[in-house]
Amino acid sequence: MDRGTRDEMLARLAAAVGSVTVAHPTRVAIDGPPAAGKTTLADELAVLLRAQGRDIIRATIDDFLFPRAQRYPRSEYSAEGCYLHTHDHDALNRMLLDPLGPGGDRRFQPAVYDHTTDTTLSPPIRTAPTDAVLIFDGVFLLRPELIHRWDLRIFVSTALERTVDRAVIRQRHVSSRADVERRWRERYIPSQQLYLATARPTDHADIIVHNDDPQQPTWETRTH
Numbered sequence: 001m002d003r004g005t006r007d008e009m010l011a012r013l014a015a016a017v018g019s020v021t022v023a024h025p026t027r028v029a030i031d032g033p034p035a036a037g038k039t040t041l042a043d044e045l046a047v048l049l050r051a052q053g054r055d056i057i058r059a060t061i062d063d064f065l066f067p068r069a070q071r072y073p074r075s076e077y078s079a080e081g082c083y084l085h086t087h088d089h090d091a092l093n094r095m096l097l098d099p100l101g102p103g104g105d106r107r108f109q110p111a112v113y114d115h116t117t118d119t120t121l122s123p124p125i126r127t128a129p130t131d132a133v134l135i136f137d138g139v140f141l142l143r144p145e146l147i148h149r150w151d152l153r154i155f156v157s158t159a160l161e162r163t164v165d166r167a168v169i170r171q172r173h174v175s176s177r178a179d180v181e182r183r184w185r186e187r188y189i190p191s192q193q194l195y196l197a198t199a200r201p202t203d204h205a206d207i208i209v210h211n212d213d214p215q216q217p218t219w220e221t222r223t224h
Contacts, residue, residue, distance in 0.1 A: 001218050001219070001220045002218060002219050002220065003216065003217075003218045004216075005215070005216070006044075006214065006215055006216075006217060009209060009217045009219055010041075010044055010045055010048050011048070012207075012219060013041075013045050013154065013207065013209075014045065014048050014052065016152060016206065016207060016221075017045075017049060017054075017133055017152060018052075020151050020152055022102075022151055023102070023130070024100060024101055024102055024104060024106070024130060025057070025100040025106065025128045025129070025130065025131070025132040025133065025134055026131075026132070026133045026134065026151045026152065027097060027100055027101065027134045027136065027149060027150050027151045027152075028045075028133060028134060028135050028136065028150065028151065028152045028154065029136055029137075029141040029142065029146075029150040029152070029153050029154065030042045030045075030135065030136065030137040030138075030141075030154045030156060031137075031138070031139070031140070031141035031142050031153070031154065031155045031156070031201055031205070032139070032155055032156030032157060032158070032211075033139065033156075033158065033160055033163050033188070033189075033192045034139060034163060034167065034184075034188050034192075035158075035163035035164075035166040035167045035170060036156045036157065036158045036163060036211055037156055037158065037211045037214055038137040038138070038156045039060065039137050041137075041154075041156060041209065041211070042058070042060075042135050042136075042137040043058070045135055046058050046135045049133055049135070054131070054132070054133050055128070055129050055131065055132040055133070056132070056133050056135060057100075057108070057110060057126075057128060057132055057133070057134045057135070058110075058135050059096060059110040059111065059134065059135075059136050060136065060137050060138055061087055061092070061136070061137070061138025061139060061140075061141065062115055062138065063110065063111035063112065063113055063114075063115070063121070064087055064088050064089075064091055064092040064096075064111070064112055064113060064138075065086060065087060065088065065113045065115055066085065066086065066087070066088050066113075067113070067118060067120070068118045070085065071085055071086050072085070073085055076183075076187070077182065077183065077186040077187045078187065079186065079187055079188075079189075079190035079191040079193075079194060080191070080194065081187075082187050082188065082191035083140065083191045083194050083195055087138075087140065088112065088113070089145040089146060091112045092112075092146070093145075093146070093149060095108060095109040095112060096108050096109065096110060096134070096136075097134075097146070097149040097150075098149070099128075100128055100132075100134055101149060105127075106127050106128040106129075106130070106132075107125050107126070107127050108125065108126060108127075108128060109122070109123055109124075109125055109126075110123065110126070111123055139192070139195075140195055140199070141153075141201075142155070142199060142201035142204045142205065143195065143199045143201075144199065147199075147204055152206055152207075153204055153205045153206045153207075154205065154206065154207045154209060155201055155202055155205035155207070155208045155209070156209050156211050157202070157208055157209065157210050157211065158210070158211045158212050159212055160189050160192060160193075162212060163184065163188075163189070164180075164181060164184045164185070164189075167180050167184055167188075202222075205222055206221065206222055207219060207220070207221050207222070208220050208222065
């Protein structure tokens with residue numbers, strides 16, 4: 001287990017990305033619970049890698065959701081529904097991960113859905129350079145449908161109870177504390193517990209970042 005400043009942790013992650021040797025763009029997963037700090041870490045890593053001269057594709061699981069009408073076949077608070085019916089993994093593989101992977105043509109779309117308007121998207125197809133890096137953040141990224149599509153797997157870990165407080169702060173302008181707490185305790189936390197128990201993502205992660213204190217993180221490199 002290593003401990004250091006945030007800059008030291010980001011430098012370690014950038015070095016891990018640089019050590020990946022593949023004949024196609026490097027696909028980096030940044031997985032972890034909601035409000036663990038995945039998006040912030042992914043954005044910071046993207047900035048650092050761009051400064052090192054890498055061509056970065058920045059994308060997120062939030063742009064590969066099913067339409068709202070399909071996401072809640074059980075209820076808005078169903079943990080199983082969160083895990084099973086939220087994300088369009090077929091579209092993610094078809095439009096982004098497979099084109100950037102072995103044998104892919106590197107022609108990709110970084111999004112298929114706009115969650116703010118609940119509408120499908122069809123952005124222009126782009127062609128990635130062979131040495132590009134995809135930095136992709138989101139929940140449930142190391143599940144069986146996706147696990148073999150990544151070239152580097154990072155799991156951002158934090159105490160699930162701590163994510164409730166972070167979520168209340170993050171959503172204070174759009175949702176009441178009671179609504180945020182109910183959604184976290186009935187949907188998001190149980191869905192993460194289901195994911196941890198069934199997919200065992202930390203067993204598959206190459207690097208685990210312990211992010212309870214974002215400014216003084218600890219991290220560990222795993223061997224498989």
